[in-house]
Amino acid sequence: MEGATTAVAIAVAMIAAATPLIFAALGELVTEKSGMLNLGVEGMMLVGAVSGFAVEATTGSGILAVAAGAVAGMALATLFSVLTLALLANQVATGLALTLFGTGLSALIGKSFVGMPLPGLPHLAVPGLSDLPLIGPLIFGHDLLVYLAIAMTFGVHEFLYRTRPGLILRAVGENHDAAHAIGYPVLKIRFAAVLFGGAMSGIGGAYLSLVYTPMWAENMTAGRGWIALALVVFATWKPARVLAGAWLFGGVSILALHAQGSGVAVPSQFLNMLPYLATILVLVLISRDRTRIRLNAPACLGRSFYPTV
Amino acid sequence: MSFDAWPRLEPRGEPSPAMVWLTPVIAVAATVVSGMILFTLLGFDPVATLQAYFITPVSTRYGLAELALKATPLTLCAIGLATGFRANIWNIGAEGQLTIGAICGGGVALAAWGHEGPWLLPVMMVAGVLGGMGWAAIPAWLRVRFNASEILTSLMLVYVASLLLDYLMHGPWRDPEGFNFPQSRQFGPDALLPIIVSETRLHLGSPLALVAVFSGWLLLARSFVGFQIRVIGLTPLAAGYAGFNQRRLVWITLMIGGGLSGLAGVIEVAGPIGQLTPSISPGYGFTAIIVAFLGRLHPVGILAAALLVALSYIGGEAAQISLRLPLAVTGVFQGMLLFFLLASDVLIRYRVRLGASSHRRPAPAAQGIR
Numbered sequence: 001m002e003g004a005t006t007a008v009a010i011a012v013a014m015i016a017a018a019t020p021l022i023f024a025a026l027g028e029l030v031t032e033k034s035g036m037l038n039l040g041v042e043g044m045m046l047v048g049a050v051s052g053f054a055v056e057a058t059t060g061s062g063i064l065a066v067a068a069g070a071v072a073g074m075a076l077a078t079l080f081s082v083l084t085l086a087l088l089a090n091q092v093a094t095g096l097a098l099t100l101f102g103t104g105l106s107a108l109i110g111k112s113f114v115g116m117p118l119p120g121l122p123h124l125a126v127p128g129l130s131d132l133p134l135i136g137p138l139i140f141g142h143d144l145l146v147y148l149a150i151a152m153t154f155g156v157h158e159f160l161y162r163t164r165p166g167l168i169l170r171a172v173g174e175n176h177d178a179a180h181a182i183g184y185p186v187l188k189i190r191f192a193a194v195l196f197g198g199a200m201s202g203i204g205g206a207y208l209s210l211v212y213t214p215m216w217a218e219n220m221t222a223g224r225g226w227i228a229l230a231l232v233v234f235a236t237w238k239p240a241r242v243l244a245g246a247w248l249f250g251g252v253s254i255l256a257l258h259a260q261g262s263g264v265a266v267p268s269q270f271l272n273m274l275p276y277l278a279t280i281l282v283l284v285l286i287s288r289d290r291t292r293i294r295l296n297a298p299a300c301l302g303r304s305f306y307p308t309v
Numbered sequence: 310m311s312f313d314a315w316p317r318l319e320p321r322g323e324p325s326p327a328m329v330w331l332t333p334v335i336a337v338a339a340t341v342v343s344g345m346i347l348f349t350l351l352g353f354d355p356v357a358t359l360q361a362y363f364i365t366p367v368s369t370r371y372g373l374a375e376l377a378l379k380a381t382p383l384t385l386c387a388i389g390l391a392t393g394f395r396a397n398i399w400n401i402g403a404e405g406q407l408t409i410g411a412i413c414g415g416g417v418a419l420a421a422w423g424h425e426g427p428w429l430l431p432v433m434m435v436a437g438v439l440g441g442m443g444w445a446a447i448p449a450w451l452r453v454r455f456n457a458s459e460i461l462t463s464l465m466l467v468y469v470a471s472l473l474l475d476y477l478m479h480g481p482w483r484d485p486e487g488f489n490f491p492q493s494r495q496f497g498p499d500a501l502l503p504i505i506v507s508e509t510r511l512h513l514g515s516p517l518a519l520v521a522v523f524s525g526w527l528l529l530a531r532s533f534v535g536f537q538i539r540v541i542g543l544t545p546l547a548a549g550y551a552g553f554n555q556r557r558l559v560w561i562t563l564m565i566g567g568g569l570s571g572l573a574g575v576i577e578v579a580g581p582i583g584q585l586t587p588s589i590s591p592g593y594g595f596t597a598i599i600v601a602f603l604g605r606l607h608p609v610g611i612l613a614a615a616l617l618v619a620l621s622y623i624g625g626e627a628a629q630i631s632l633r634l635p636l637a638v639t640g641v642f643q644g645m646l647l648f649f650l651l652a653s654d655v656l657i658r659y660r661v662r663l664g665a666s667s668h669r670r671p672a673p674a675a676q677g678i679r
Contacts, residue, residue, distance in 0.1 A: 039460065079648065088318070088659070089651040092399055092460070096598055097647040104640020111635050218637075223468050230461045269476035276465040280451070283462060288455040306320075 008138050010254055015146055016212055018250030020045070020204040020221075022149040024228035025235070025242045026156050027073075027200025032232055033160060034193035035173035035300035038080055039095025041201050042225025043102020044073040048202025049209035050110040053216040056118055066145065066206050073202020076102055077194045085187050085194075088304045103219060113216045118209075143211050145203070150243065152200075157239040169193060173298035176305045186305050201225065223276065230279045234286050236296040245282070252278045318659040328657045333603050333610075336650035337617065343645055353632060361631050362624035372623065374509030378581060379619035382407065382573035382590070384518040384612055386597035388525040389566030391606040395529070396538040397545065398562045402448065402463025403570040404594025405470035406441040410571025411578045412474055413440030415493065415585040418500035418578075419482060425499035433500060434575055441571015442564050444470065449563035453556045459563070467594070478587045493585035502580045514576035518612075521569060525608035534561060570594060591622065592640075599647045618643060 024041050031038050052069035056062060080098050083089040132140070160166040172179045172189045180186045208224070209216050227249060235241035256271035264271070287293055344362075345355035366372045386403040393400045414437030421429050447466060451457040478491040487494070502512035529535040541548040541558055548555070577589050600618050604611030625639030 083648065083651055087652050087655040089654060093602060093647075094651050096401065097644060097651060100595060100599065101641065101644025101648060104637055104642070104644050107637035108635055108641055111637060223465070226461060226464050230458075230465075233458065233461075267476050267480060269472040269479070273469045273472050276468045279465050280457070280462050284451055284455045284457045287457040290456050293456065 010258060012137055012142070013257075014247060014250040014254045015142060016250070017253050018246040019146050019149045020207045020212065020224055021228050021231060021246040021249055022153065022243060023145075023204030023207065024201045024225060025231040025246060026149075026152055026239060027197035027204070028228055029232050029235070029237060029239060029242060030156060030160070030169070030200075031193050031197035032301055033173045033237060033298055034169050034190045035176055035298050035303065035305075036084065036190050036194050036197075037091045037095065037302040038077070038098070038194060038197055039092060039229065040076060040080055040098025040102065040225075041197075041228050042221055042223065043099035043106075044076045044198050044201035045102075045205030045208070045221045045225045045228075046106035046219070047076055047102045047109075048073040048205030049220060050106040050113070050205075050216055051202070052206030053113055053118065053209040053214075054109065056210055057113060057116060062210065065210055066203055069202040069206025069210075070199040071202065073198040073200070073205065074195050075198070077198025077201075080198075081191045081194045084304065085190055088306060091302050091304070099225070107218045110216045110218065114218070116215065118214045145207050145211060153239050153243045160239070170298070173300055176300050176303070180305070180307055186307075190305070201228075204228070227275065227279050230283050233293070234282045236286065236292060237298070238296075248282075249275055249278065317662045318655065319662045320659055321657075324657050329605055330610075332653040332656055333605065333614070333650060335653045335656075336603070336646060339649040339653070340642060340646045343649075344642060347638070347641065348634075351634070351638075353634060358628060358632060358634065362628045362634070363620060365631070366623045366627040367620065370506075371509050374506055374511035375623055376616060376619050377511055377515045379622050380612075380615040381515045381518045381580075382577055382593045383597050383600050383615040383618055385521055385569045385573040385576070386566075386594050387600035387604060387611045387615060388521055388608050389569035390597055391601040391604070391608070391611060392525065392529065392538060392565045393562035394601060395542040395606050396558050396562055397542050398452075398559055399460045400445065400448065400463050400563055400566045401460055401598060402445070402465075402467050402594070403566060403597050404590060404592065405463065405467035406444045406567045406570035407574040407577070407590055407594045408467075408470040408474050409444040410437035410441040410574030411585065411589050412470075412477065412574075413437050413571070414575030415496075415578045416482070418496045419493055419585070421500070422494060422497060425497045427499060429497075429499045430502065430579065433579060434572065437571045437575030438568045439571070441567040441569070441574065443567070444571070445563040445567025449560050453559050459559070474585070474589070475587050478585060482585060484584075491587050495584045496579065500579060501583055502576065510581050512576075512580045514580050517572070517576065521572075522608045522612050525611075528565075529608065534558075538562065570597075596622075596643055599643050602647060603650055618646075621646075 024045055028038065028041055048069035051072035052065040055068035056065035059065070076098055080094055083094045084091050160170060168179070168184055169189055172184060172186050176186045204224075205221060208220060213220065231242055231245045231249070234245045253275045256274045259266070259271055260268045341359070345359060348355045348358040367376055386407060390400060390403055414433040417433045417436045418429065421432075444466060445463070448457075448459040448462040451462050452459045475491075478493065482493050484490065484492060484494045502514050504510065504512050505516070529538065537548065537553045537558060540551065541553060541555065573593065574589065577593075578585055582589060596618060600611055600614045603618065604614035621639055621642050625634075625636055625642070628634040628638070629636045
């Protein structure tokens with residue numbers, strides 16, 4: 001029983017660690033499916049984290065805080081869109097700029113919030129079920145955003161593969177010239193996809209500062225935005241695999257944390273390297289199959305669209 | 310989608326060479342104006358803040374030397390990055406390569422502690438360069454052998470490198486007489502770069518950066534490898550038909566980037582810092598990305614851009630002390646600068662037209678960063 005309780009505690013922590021990655025990676029997946037490569041996920045997450053924290057600290061409303069995170073992410077995504085869609089700037093360079101800018105901006109906004117504690121978001125409480133031993137905390141005891149993340153995974157899958165707008169979005173990502181020739185508004189669709197990515201990254205960031213830690217610290221995302229980008233490749237652009245991949249990463253980081261707590265004789269710094277090394281490892285394992293990447297990656301990923309007709 | 314109501318972009322037949330060098334000026338001007346708005350929003354007098362930020366810090370000889378000191382690692386890292394960016398090879402892990410360079414160079418200094426000689430500094434430099442190259446070899450190999458994105462692998466290795474440095478500082482390399490502070494011994498005199506301007510901290514590393522500028526220019530503008538790098542960046546297909554070996558260029562550009570970043574790392578620890586500490590760089594490796602673009606991926610341009618961006622570091626520190634301006638403003642400034650640059654770069658390949666659209670639109674000039 002003791003061991004089972006520990007296992008459940010680890011699993012619960014793992015799910016929480018995975019949740020910001022699920023949000024950010026799902027958003028980026030939709031963005032990339034439309035043919036846009038936004039490397040600014042880390043910056044959007046940071047700005048989402050600090051905005052969510054600021055709103056929670058001043059209004060005390062969790063819902064407003066999460067919404068603020070989403071809006072902040074969308075604001076940065078708009079900036080990205082203006083540069084890449086209207087001004088045809090290089091997407092890789094603009095994404096890097098977004099991350100550098102978001103890092104600085106979040107540090108500036110967050111200056112007065114460093115070290116301030118927050119109560120965190122409410123957890124699901126189903127009468128009777130949440131109190132069950134083991135199953136209660138594992139299935140019915142998370143905060144609401146955990147369930148939202150899982151629902152979004154299936155929602156995104158349904159949208160992309162079972163609806164007409166989803167089909168159009170994928171068409172734009174595969175061949176923007178053909179989509180344009182048929183009469184689809186390529187730029188509008190891409191703008192919407194980038195905005196969705198921004199909102200999701202912002203929520204992912206807000207989850208970190210509102211629930212996971214909960215506090216604000218400069219650069220608190222610690223590379224999670226980049227891990228989310230790697231997750232999209234790892235998932236070969238399929239939503240359900242994002243979920244699996246994020247849980248795997250959550251598992252790696254929580255096990256590293258747990259190993260430290262239980263006094264494993266490896267310096268903590270080496271354990272903390274594990275999520276980054278795991279990212280490299282899975283990236284290599286997936287990317288080595290060039291055909292698989294070529295078949296699954298949107299064909300127009302990262303290419304600017306300029307209508308010639 | 311039509312933008313008929315908006316000013317339209319019309320492709321130029323050829324990229325405008327004048328605009329290539331004019332857009333950085335536009336970007337700097339736009340950043341200064343936005344900076345004044347930002348200062349006002351933060352409740353500071355914009356003109357006085359601007360002066361405290363950009364003028365006062367460099368109005369002394371010491372200030373100018375500090376400027377050159379900060380520009381040195383930025384120049385080194387940016388030249389390495391630009392070599393890759395030109396060939397569409399996105400090494401964004403210069404910060405990690407710098408860290409490993411510092412660890413290797415600093416490690417030599419610590420190992421030789423007590424048995425020093427004039428041979429020490431050159432050995433440290435070589436160790437730092439090799440360390441940076443070794444660290445950059447990982448993304449190069451993973452890209453060439455396994456097709457893994459060098460953007461993500463090089464970035465992940467930044468975190469790994471900084472954790473490694475943190476481990477060494479808290480563990481085996483901690484100064485035994487340092488009261489448990491997480492930092493190494495102070496390097497001995499033979500492990501320190503000689504000061505070249507008295508009463509300042511300006512050291513021999515800065516002339517080394519100038520050598521790198523010249524060598525970088527020589528490589529890109531006057532060598533066959535440089536030609537291949539430029540062709541692959543502008544038209545990858547043509548490079549393929551010409552039989553240029555893309556994998557070799559991945560290796561070459563990442564080795565140059567890693568080596569120069571590693572050198573920047575040694576120069577920092579053997580110069581202004583004088584020992585190993587858990588944080589040896591305030592993000593030079595990342596800021597170098599901005600420097601590379603602002604300098605038009607051209608070594609001489611990079612030198613000018615590095616001085617300008619170094620000013621944003623020094624100004625940020627000075628304004629923090631004199632006006633209590635938040636230090637984070639520096640990062641916002643640097644980010645804005647890159648945004649404005651990327652935005653105004655549209656003018657290189659397009660001209661802005663108002664009024665009715667022409668019927669036929671020619672295809673835009675070749676894509677590429679510059």
